[in-house]
Amino acid sequence: MSARFDLSQDRKGMMWDLLLYIPTVVALSSMAAKFWYGGDANLAYLLVFLASFFCIAGANRVLKTRLMILPSAPVAIEVDNSIIRLALRNGNCIELAKDLKFYSDYAGRTFGLTGLDNSGKRLQFVFHKGQFTSAQDYQTVQDKLRKCC
Numbered sequence: 001m002s003a004r005f006d007l008s009q010d011r012k013g014m015m016w017d018l019l020l021y022i023p024t025v026v027a028l029s030s031m032a033a034k035f036w037y038g039g040d041a042n043l044a045y046l047l048v049f050l051a052s053f054f055c056i057a058g059a060n061r062v063l064k065t066r067l068m069i070l071p072s073a074p075v076a077i078e079v080d081n082s083i084i085r086l087a088l089r090n091g092n093c094i095e096l097a098k099d100l101k102f103y104s105d106y107a108g109r110t111f112g113l114t115g116l117d118n119s120g121k122r123l124q125f126v127f128h129k130g131q132f133t134s135a136q137d138y139q140t141v142q143d144k145l146r147k148c149c
Helices: 011-038 041-066 135-148
Strands: 003-006 074-079 084-088 093-104 110-117 122-128
Touching: 003 135, 011 041, 041 122, 074 122, 074 135, 093 122, 093 135, 110 135
Parallel strands: none
Antiparallel strands: 003 074, 074 084, 084 093, 093 110, 110 122
């Protein structure tokens, strides 16, 4: 029996992510500037790299998983017995059919899903509790994924 769950934007989670990533990037950039003008260019390069990494990771997390703005962001998940279908923002539909793995966190607010599509490409997705319309839907999709994977 197949079950489909439509996803929505998680604005509350987005705010928490922004409160985490923005101060981190600003602090790393500030320390890099301090070390650059203080004469330690090697440490400044390292800190700029870290700031860039956190900026890219944070932007991807907010734009893809929280706001679902990027074209590759899933907007719906359908769980069948052995196949998981994901509808993407760009209109494509992906089927994860092989090597399915389900990862949940200890806090119960996020879960990850990996698998191979029909062409053999490994894909991974992260879903947040705030993306589902109700806590019941979030729990139901996790239960179905545990049985499936």
